Amino acid sequence: MRIDVVSIFPEYFEPLRLSLLGRAIADGTLQLSVHDLRDWTTDRHRTVDDTPLGGGAGMVMKPDVWGRALEDVLGGHESTAAGARPGRRVLAIPTPAGTPLTQRLVEDLAAADHLVIACGRYEGIDARVAEHFARHIEVVEYSIGDYVLNGGEAAALVLVEAVGRLQEGVLGNPESLAEESHGAAGLLEYPVYTRPVSWQGLTVPDVLLSGHHARIARWRRDRALERTAHRRPDMFTRLRGDQLTWEDREVLARLGWARTPAGPRRLVLREGRAEEAAALSRLAAETFPMACPERMPAEDIEAFIRANLSPGRFSDYLGDGDRYLILVADLAGDLAGYTLSVLPRTVDEPPYAEDVAAVVPIRPVAELSKIYVRASAHGSGVSQALLDATLDALARRTVLGVPLAGVWLGTNARNRRARAFYERAGFTLVGGRRFQVGGRVEDDAVFLRALVAPPS
Ligand code: ADE
Numbered sequence: 001m002r003i004d005v006v007s008i009f010p011e012y013f014e015p016l017r018l019s020l021l022g023r024a025i026a027d028g029t030l031q032l033s034v035h036d037l038r039d040w041t042t043d044r045h046r047t048v049d050d051t052p053l054g055g056g057a058g059m060v061m062k063p064d065v066w067g068r069a070l071e072d073v074l075g076g077h078e079s080t081a082a083g084a085r086p087g088r089r090v091l092a093i094p095t096p097a098g099t100p101l102t103q104r105l106v107e108d109l110a111a112a113d114h115l116v117i118a119c120g121r122y123e124g125i126d127a128r129v130a131e132h133f134a135r136h137i138e139v140v141e142y143s144i145g146d147y148v149l150n151g152g153e154a155a156a157l158v159l160v161e162a163v164g165r166l167q168e169g170v171l172g173n174p175e176s177l178a179e180e181s182h183g184a185a186g187l188l189e190y191p192v193y194t195r196p197v198s199w200q201g202l203t204v205p206d207v208l209l210s211g212h213h214a215r216i217a218r219w220r221r222d223r224a225l226e227r228t229a230h231r232r233p234d235m236f237t238r239l240r241g242d243q244l245t246w247e248d249r250e251v252l253a254r255l256g257w258a259r260t261p262a263g264p265r266r267l268v269l270r271e272g273r274a275e276e277a278a279a280l281s282r283l284a285a286e287t288f289p290m291a292c293p294e295r296m297p298a299e300d301i302e303a304f305i306r307a308n309l310s311p312g313r314f315s316d317y318l319g320d321g322d323r324y325l326i327l328v329a330d331l332a333g334d335l336a337g338y339t340l341s342v343l344p345r346t347v348d349e350p351p352y353a354e355d356v357a358a359v360v361p362i363r364p365v366a367e368l369s370k371i372y373v374r375a376s377a378h379g380s381g382v383s384q385a386l387l388d389a390t391l392d393a394l395a396r397r398t399v400l401g402v403p404l405a406g407v408w409l410g411t412n413a414r415n416r417r418a419r420a421f422y423e424r425a426g427f428t429l430v431g432g433r434r435f436q437v438g439g440r441v442e443d444d445a446v447f448l449r450a451l452v453a454p455p456s
Contacts, residue, residue: 087113
């Protein structure tokens with residue numbers, strides 16, 4: 001690749017002769033030439049600027065001087081060998097008013113055959129220069145950040161280094177391109193460490209010394225996700241669902257995000273609000289049928305929804321905080337799921353059904369009556385996060401001053417996915433019960449989990 005830089009301060013680019021880039025320039029992998037814009041002036045004072053037309057502060061760089069310089073530099077070097085396809089030429093103009101320079105833009109520019117960088121000073125270059133050259137070649141006006149520098153030189157150094165290191169043969173170890181920040185993963189890079197293992201009272205995380213490659217890879221991925229979520233939520237929300245693995249869900253949920261097909265979305269787990277009765281009823285009507293056995297008649301399902309999941313019933317639940325706890329999963333402002341727990345009014349109140357009371361001996365005990373998540377949020381980590389938050393909230397609840405000792409639930413005996421889900425959360429199967437939906441009696445498996453109140 002050939003790079004020409006035009007500036008009134010050619011000395012500014014001396015540092016490029018150092019290090020890896022310097023070696024690439026010395027051995028011809030990268031052909032870099034730096035030119036003094038004043039070589040194309042025609043007056044005794046070598047003037048490159050003039051006052052802005054229309055008034056205003058500062059000076060503007062003259063189009064005629066720039067025009068001559070760029071014609072020469074662009075035309076002076078044939079980008080390709082005779083007879084070959086004309087090389088791709090790009091004129092890059094650093095300006096705080098340009099498009100942000102991203103790794104994607106750098107990768108695109110690195111694929112050009114000839115890059116010419118025109119460094120403006122003062123208030124910038126007469127706008128007709130970019131307009132004129134855009135009639136013949138690609139012109140990219142770019143910014144290296146939302147701040148203002150005195151001229152384009154520092155931004156040109158940035159571009160040469162970013163583009164230069166992507167040229168074949170420039171980096172000692174090209175593998176280091178694979179995992180770095182702003183790479184294909186769309187995440188910031190994980191933190192890195194070297195010896196000594198302990199320094200200033202700070203020790204390197206144990207996992208990095210374990211030699212266990214899969215665990216190290218997982219740890220690094222988790223840290224990359226965390227960093228990106230905290231430091232660059234803009235990058236984070238731009239991740240696509242297919243860039244996130246199923247394993248990523250747990251760390252996302254811990255960070256308050258859920259994996260959705262469109263990428264991570266903010267997940268807030270909180271108590272339901274009185275004004276959400278209608279929304280919860282709609283969500284319940286949408287999700288309840290998904291958990292019903294296939295052979296259950298639609299009328300029975302509808303009758304159950306009318307009787308137990310109407311807006312009126314949800315108003316009752318939301319209005320009786322001693323008896324009911326409703327937690328909702330608020331996914332980017334939409335209700336994606338909810339749990340309904342039923343709390344005992346007295347310390348020794350048994351579960352309402354006799355067959356459950358017989359197998360659930362601990363008191364005070366609550367029932368996790370419903371946990372439903374919208375189909376579109378299945379696999380997002382919402383269900384797990386919602387269950388964790390519910391168990392956490394129940395562990396903090398007391399009945400007349402006595403902490404809840406456990407929580408039970410009934411789930412369809414044939415629903416293996418649900419059973420595995422509860423077992424993973426620490427529930428154990430303790431028995432069965434008969435459960436009525438409409439005119440039918442269903443067999444439920446009864447699960448129980450002890451609760452441990454957190455230290456106050
Ligand atoms: N020239 C002055 N400020 C600049 C910036 N932020 N990016 C690119 N060129 C500039």
